[in-house]
Amino acid sequence: MKRPILIHPDPRLKKVCAPVADISDDLRQLADDMLETMYDAPGIGLAAPQIGVLERLIVLDCVKEEGAAARPLVMFNPRILAASDETNVYEEGCLSIPEQYAEVTRPRVVDVEWIDRDGKVRSETFDGLWATCVQHEIDHLDGKLFIDYLKPLKRQMITRKMQKLKRERARL
Numbered sequence: 001m002k003r004p005i006l007i008h009p010d011p012r013l014k015k016v017c018a019p020v021a022d023i024s025d026d027l028r029q030l031a032d033d034m035l036e037t038m039y040d041a042p043g044i045g046l047a048a049p050q051i052g053v054l055e056r057l058i059v060l061d062c063v064k065e066e067g068a069a070a071r072p073l074v075m076f077n078p079r080i081l082a083a084s085d086e087t088n089v090y091e092e093g094c095l096s097i098p099e100q101y102a103e104v105t106r107p108r109v110v111d112v113e114w115i116d117r118d119g120k121v122r123s124e125t126f127d128g129l130w131a132t133c134v135q136h137e138i139d140h141l142d143g144k145l146f147i148d149y150l151k152p153l154k155r156q157m158i159t160r161k162m163q164k165l166k167r168e169r170a171r172l
C-alpha cells in the first residue's frame with residue numbers, strides 16, 4: 001500500500017528515530033509499503049520518518065539504467081561503520097522536499113551494517129550514488145535533511161518554497 005510522504009517543514013522529519021527491536025511481519029509490511037511508495041514517487045531512497053513512522057528503517061534502490069534489474073534494499077537499524085576521507089559531490093534531492101536540488105559533499109565510500117528483511121545482519125561497502133543515497137537516508141533517521149548541509153540563506157529559501165507548496169496543496 002502506498003503511503004503519503006510528509007513534506008518539509010514537519011516536526012516528524014526533525015526527530016531522532018528509535019531502533020527496531022524485532023523484525024515482525026508488521027515491519028516487513030511497512031518496508032514493502034515504503035518500497036512501493038518510493039518506486040511510485042519515483043525516488044531512489046525513502047526513510048520511515050518520511051511517512052511519519054519514527055523507526056530506524058530505510059529502503060533504497062539506486063539502479064537507474066534502463067532495463068537493468070531492480071535492486072531493492074531494506075535496511076533496519078542501518079549504521080555507518082566507516083567512511084572514506086575522499087569525498088564526492090552529488091546534486092541531491094528529497095521526496096520530502098520536491099523539486100529542490102542542491103550539491104552536497106559527502107564521503108565517497110561507506111561501509112554500512114544493517115538488519116535485512118529476514119532479520120539477518122548484513123554489511124556492504126557502497127560507492128558513488130549508492131553511498132550518497134544511503135548516507136542521505138540514514139541522516140533522515142537522525143532528523144537531518146540534505147538542506148541542513150546548505151548555507152542558511154539557501155536553506156531558508158527552500159523552506160519558504162515548501163511552506164508555500166504546502167499551503168497550495170492544503171487549498172486543493
Ligand SMILES: [Zn+2]
Nearest residue numbers: 093094095096
Ligand atoms: Zn530525503
